[in-house]
Amino acid sequence: MSVTVPEPHWRHVPVRLDVERWATRRTRRRVLVVVHTVISGQRILDAIRLLEGDIRVQTFFTQAPDVFSNGVSEFLDRLGGLVLPWSQAVQTNFDLALAASHGSLHDLQAPVVVLPHGAGHNKFTPVVHRGRRVVAQRGVYGLSRQGLVRDGAVVPEVIVLAHHEELARLGRECPEALPAAEVVGDPCFDRLAVSLPSRALYREALGVRARQKLVLVCSTWGPDSLLGQGWGTLERLVTELPGDEYRIAALLHPHVWNAHGDWQVRSWLAELARSGLILVSPHGDWAGAVVAADHIVGDHGSVSLYGAMTGAPVLMAGRLDADVDPGSPMAELMSFAPRLHGDRPVYPQLKRSSVLRRSHQYERVAARITSEPGRFARRMRALLYRKLRLRAPATRTITEPAWLPLAVRYDEPGSVIPR
Incomplete structure (x- = not known):
């Protein structure tokens, strides 16, 4: 069309x-x-x-x-x-x-x-x-x-x-x-796979300490997305989880940034940034942030599906009835990944998701991403x-690991600065 x-x-x-x-x-x-x-x-x-x-x-x-x-x-x-x-x-x-x-x-x-x-x-x-x-x-x-x-x-x-x-x-x-x-x-998929051995470097780039766990919140775009349903999930993760044990990072679909503008997105999230939220920059490589995560809280966007291959447990947010093909890998992930409930404390839900992650269901859905x-x-x-209609060069192709992720800085000229 x-x-x-x-x-x-x-x-x-x-x-x-x-x-x-x-x-x-x-x-x-x-x-x-x-x-x-x-x-x-x-x-x-x-x-x-x-x-x-x-x-x-x-x-x-x-x-x-x-x-x-x-x-x-x-x-x-x-x-x-x-x-x-x-x-x-x-x-x-x-x-x-x-x-x-x-x-x-x-x-x-x-x-x-x-x-x-x-x-x-x-x-x-x-x-x-x-x-x-x-x-x-x-x-x-x-x-x-x-x-x-x-x-x-x-x-x-x-x-x-x-x-x-x-x-x-x-x-x-x-x-x-x-x-x-x-x-x-x-x-x-291939870039994430070759990046997994360098997980510590990606965590360091986001400012996550060795004993901290990184919770990566992934939102696609649109009203059915995690952010489209409101700020509640981000706010609860930032306020309820102990800062010495957890860091929270937000990875937003480029359409979110481009529809509202970089300044506006930074402005909306400035208060949460003051409370410790890491906002992953759309101008860097998102894959490293996924590799760095210990937990993924996502919706029906592709990043949640890629997260299924990294070893991190996935909790679903956003609309449960999002318009997803029931025969797709995403629908399968949504059928078994636990849902983050808004009426229950966050901490025990994260702990329980780690136990459920041992299921082979994650490996099965990850295998559906690529054959x-x-x-x-x-x-x-x-x-x-x-x-x-050209002869390919004799050089061997190599899949490079992801570049280090970038976090949005709130101390640059023209940015929204946490007080």
């Missing part, structure tokens, strides 16, 4: 692509990275980094229309890539385009590879109405006909999946898209070079 959003022409100036005679390097292939949202842009980075060092390939970026596009221009500015306005990108031929969302991809003049931008495919898309007429039925985001088919044709040339079981789900949702599907793996553990980089690079 296309969404009309004003294009930021003041940032993205048209670029002439026929300037080979002035170019320092003559490249053989042109790749377009299509960024709809900050979170989708972050996921695509895991793929395009696999082209690093190849002087045969020139990468361009563009911001696609999306209702959640706030923050994308700044994200692209930080990358320092060559950014084309959307109006130019859709009129230019590329050898390959990469995206991690689906809006307006049918307008591109390139074969498109679409990656998921979370852990699997868990959430439903809403029914779309035009007046009183239903124009798109409810379906699983990333697997539904609503996002994959346009004018009777499947739009992506490749639909990247993380697990073989998703093939069956895609076949139920959009069987004509099955020939385009390829099981590659999950880059975040190619540790192999995303190798398989994704092979896919990219096959579609680019």
Whole structure:
């Protein structure tokens, strides 16, 4: 479904692509990275980094229309890539385009590879109405006909999946898209796995002492999320748990920051920061914070699902009846992970969750995130070079551990300063 959003022409100036005679390097292939949202842009980075060092390939970026596009221009500015306005990108031929969302991809003049931008495919898309007429039925985001088919044709040339079981789900949702599907793996799963041995470094980066336990509160976006249901969970964790034994950190979905603004989020949480809350910066790597956690209090967002693989017990908050596909790994996690009850003391609930964590249910749901553990980089690079019709470099792919997480500082100029 296309969404009309004003294009930021003041940032993205048209670029002439026929300037080979002035170019320092003559490249053989042109790749377009299509960024709809900050979170989708972050996921695509895991793929395009696999082209690093190849002087045969020139990468361009563009911001696609999306209702959640706030923050994308700044994200692209930080990358320092060559950014084309959307109006130019859709009129230019590329050898390959990469995206991690689906809006307006049918307008591109390139074969498109679409990656998921979370852990699997868990959430439903809403029914779309035009007046009183239903124009798109409810379906699983990333697997539904609503996002994959346009004018009777499947739009992506490749639909990247993380697990073989998703093939069956895609076949139920959009069987004509099955020939385009390829099981590659999950880059975040692999990064978390290689980061686990460095857990002490991530804890130190967040200011957690050796004998303290870190409770990581993870909220996705929207009214059904942990924060969407109110501040009560954060407030209770900060006020009820003894500070000498526990540290509380909040990890918020980029849509929360981009919808309300960095200043506003810092302002809302300033009082809790004075009481010891660690606010994880959206400009750092979130994966290290997940590795550092001793307990995870989450909702139906992807981070809660990734937490199932780290060894930390997960307690669920947010809406219990969130719009999640009952056949997804997230639904399975929500079916057995204990719920944090607002009418009971927090401390014994955390203790009890540690006992329940010994169940093999966590390992089973973690195994549903990817059927190619540790192999995303190798398989994704092979896919990219096959579609680019180039021989892949002889160098071996390596999954790097997560960067150290950053905590929001309240003592910088222009910030909300705890008194």
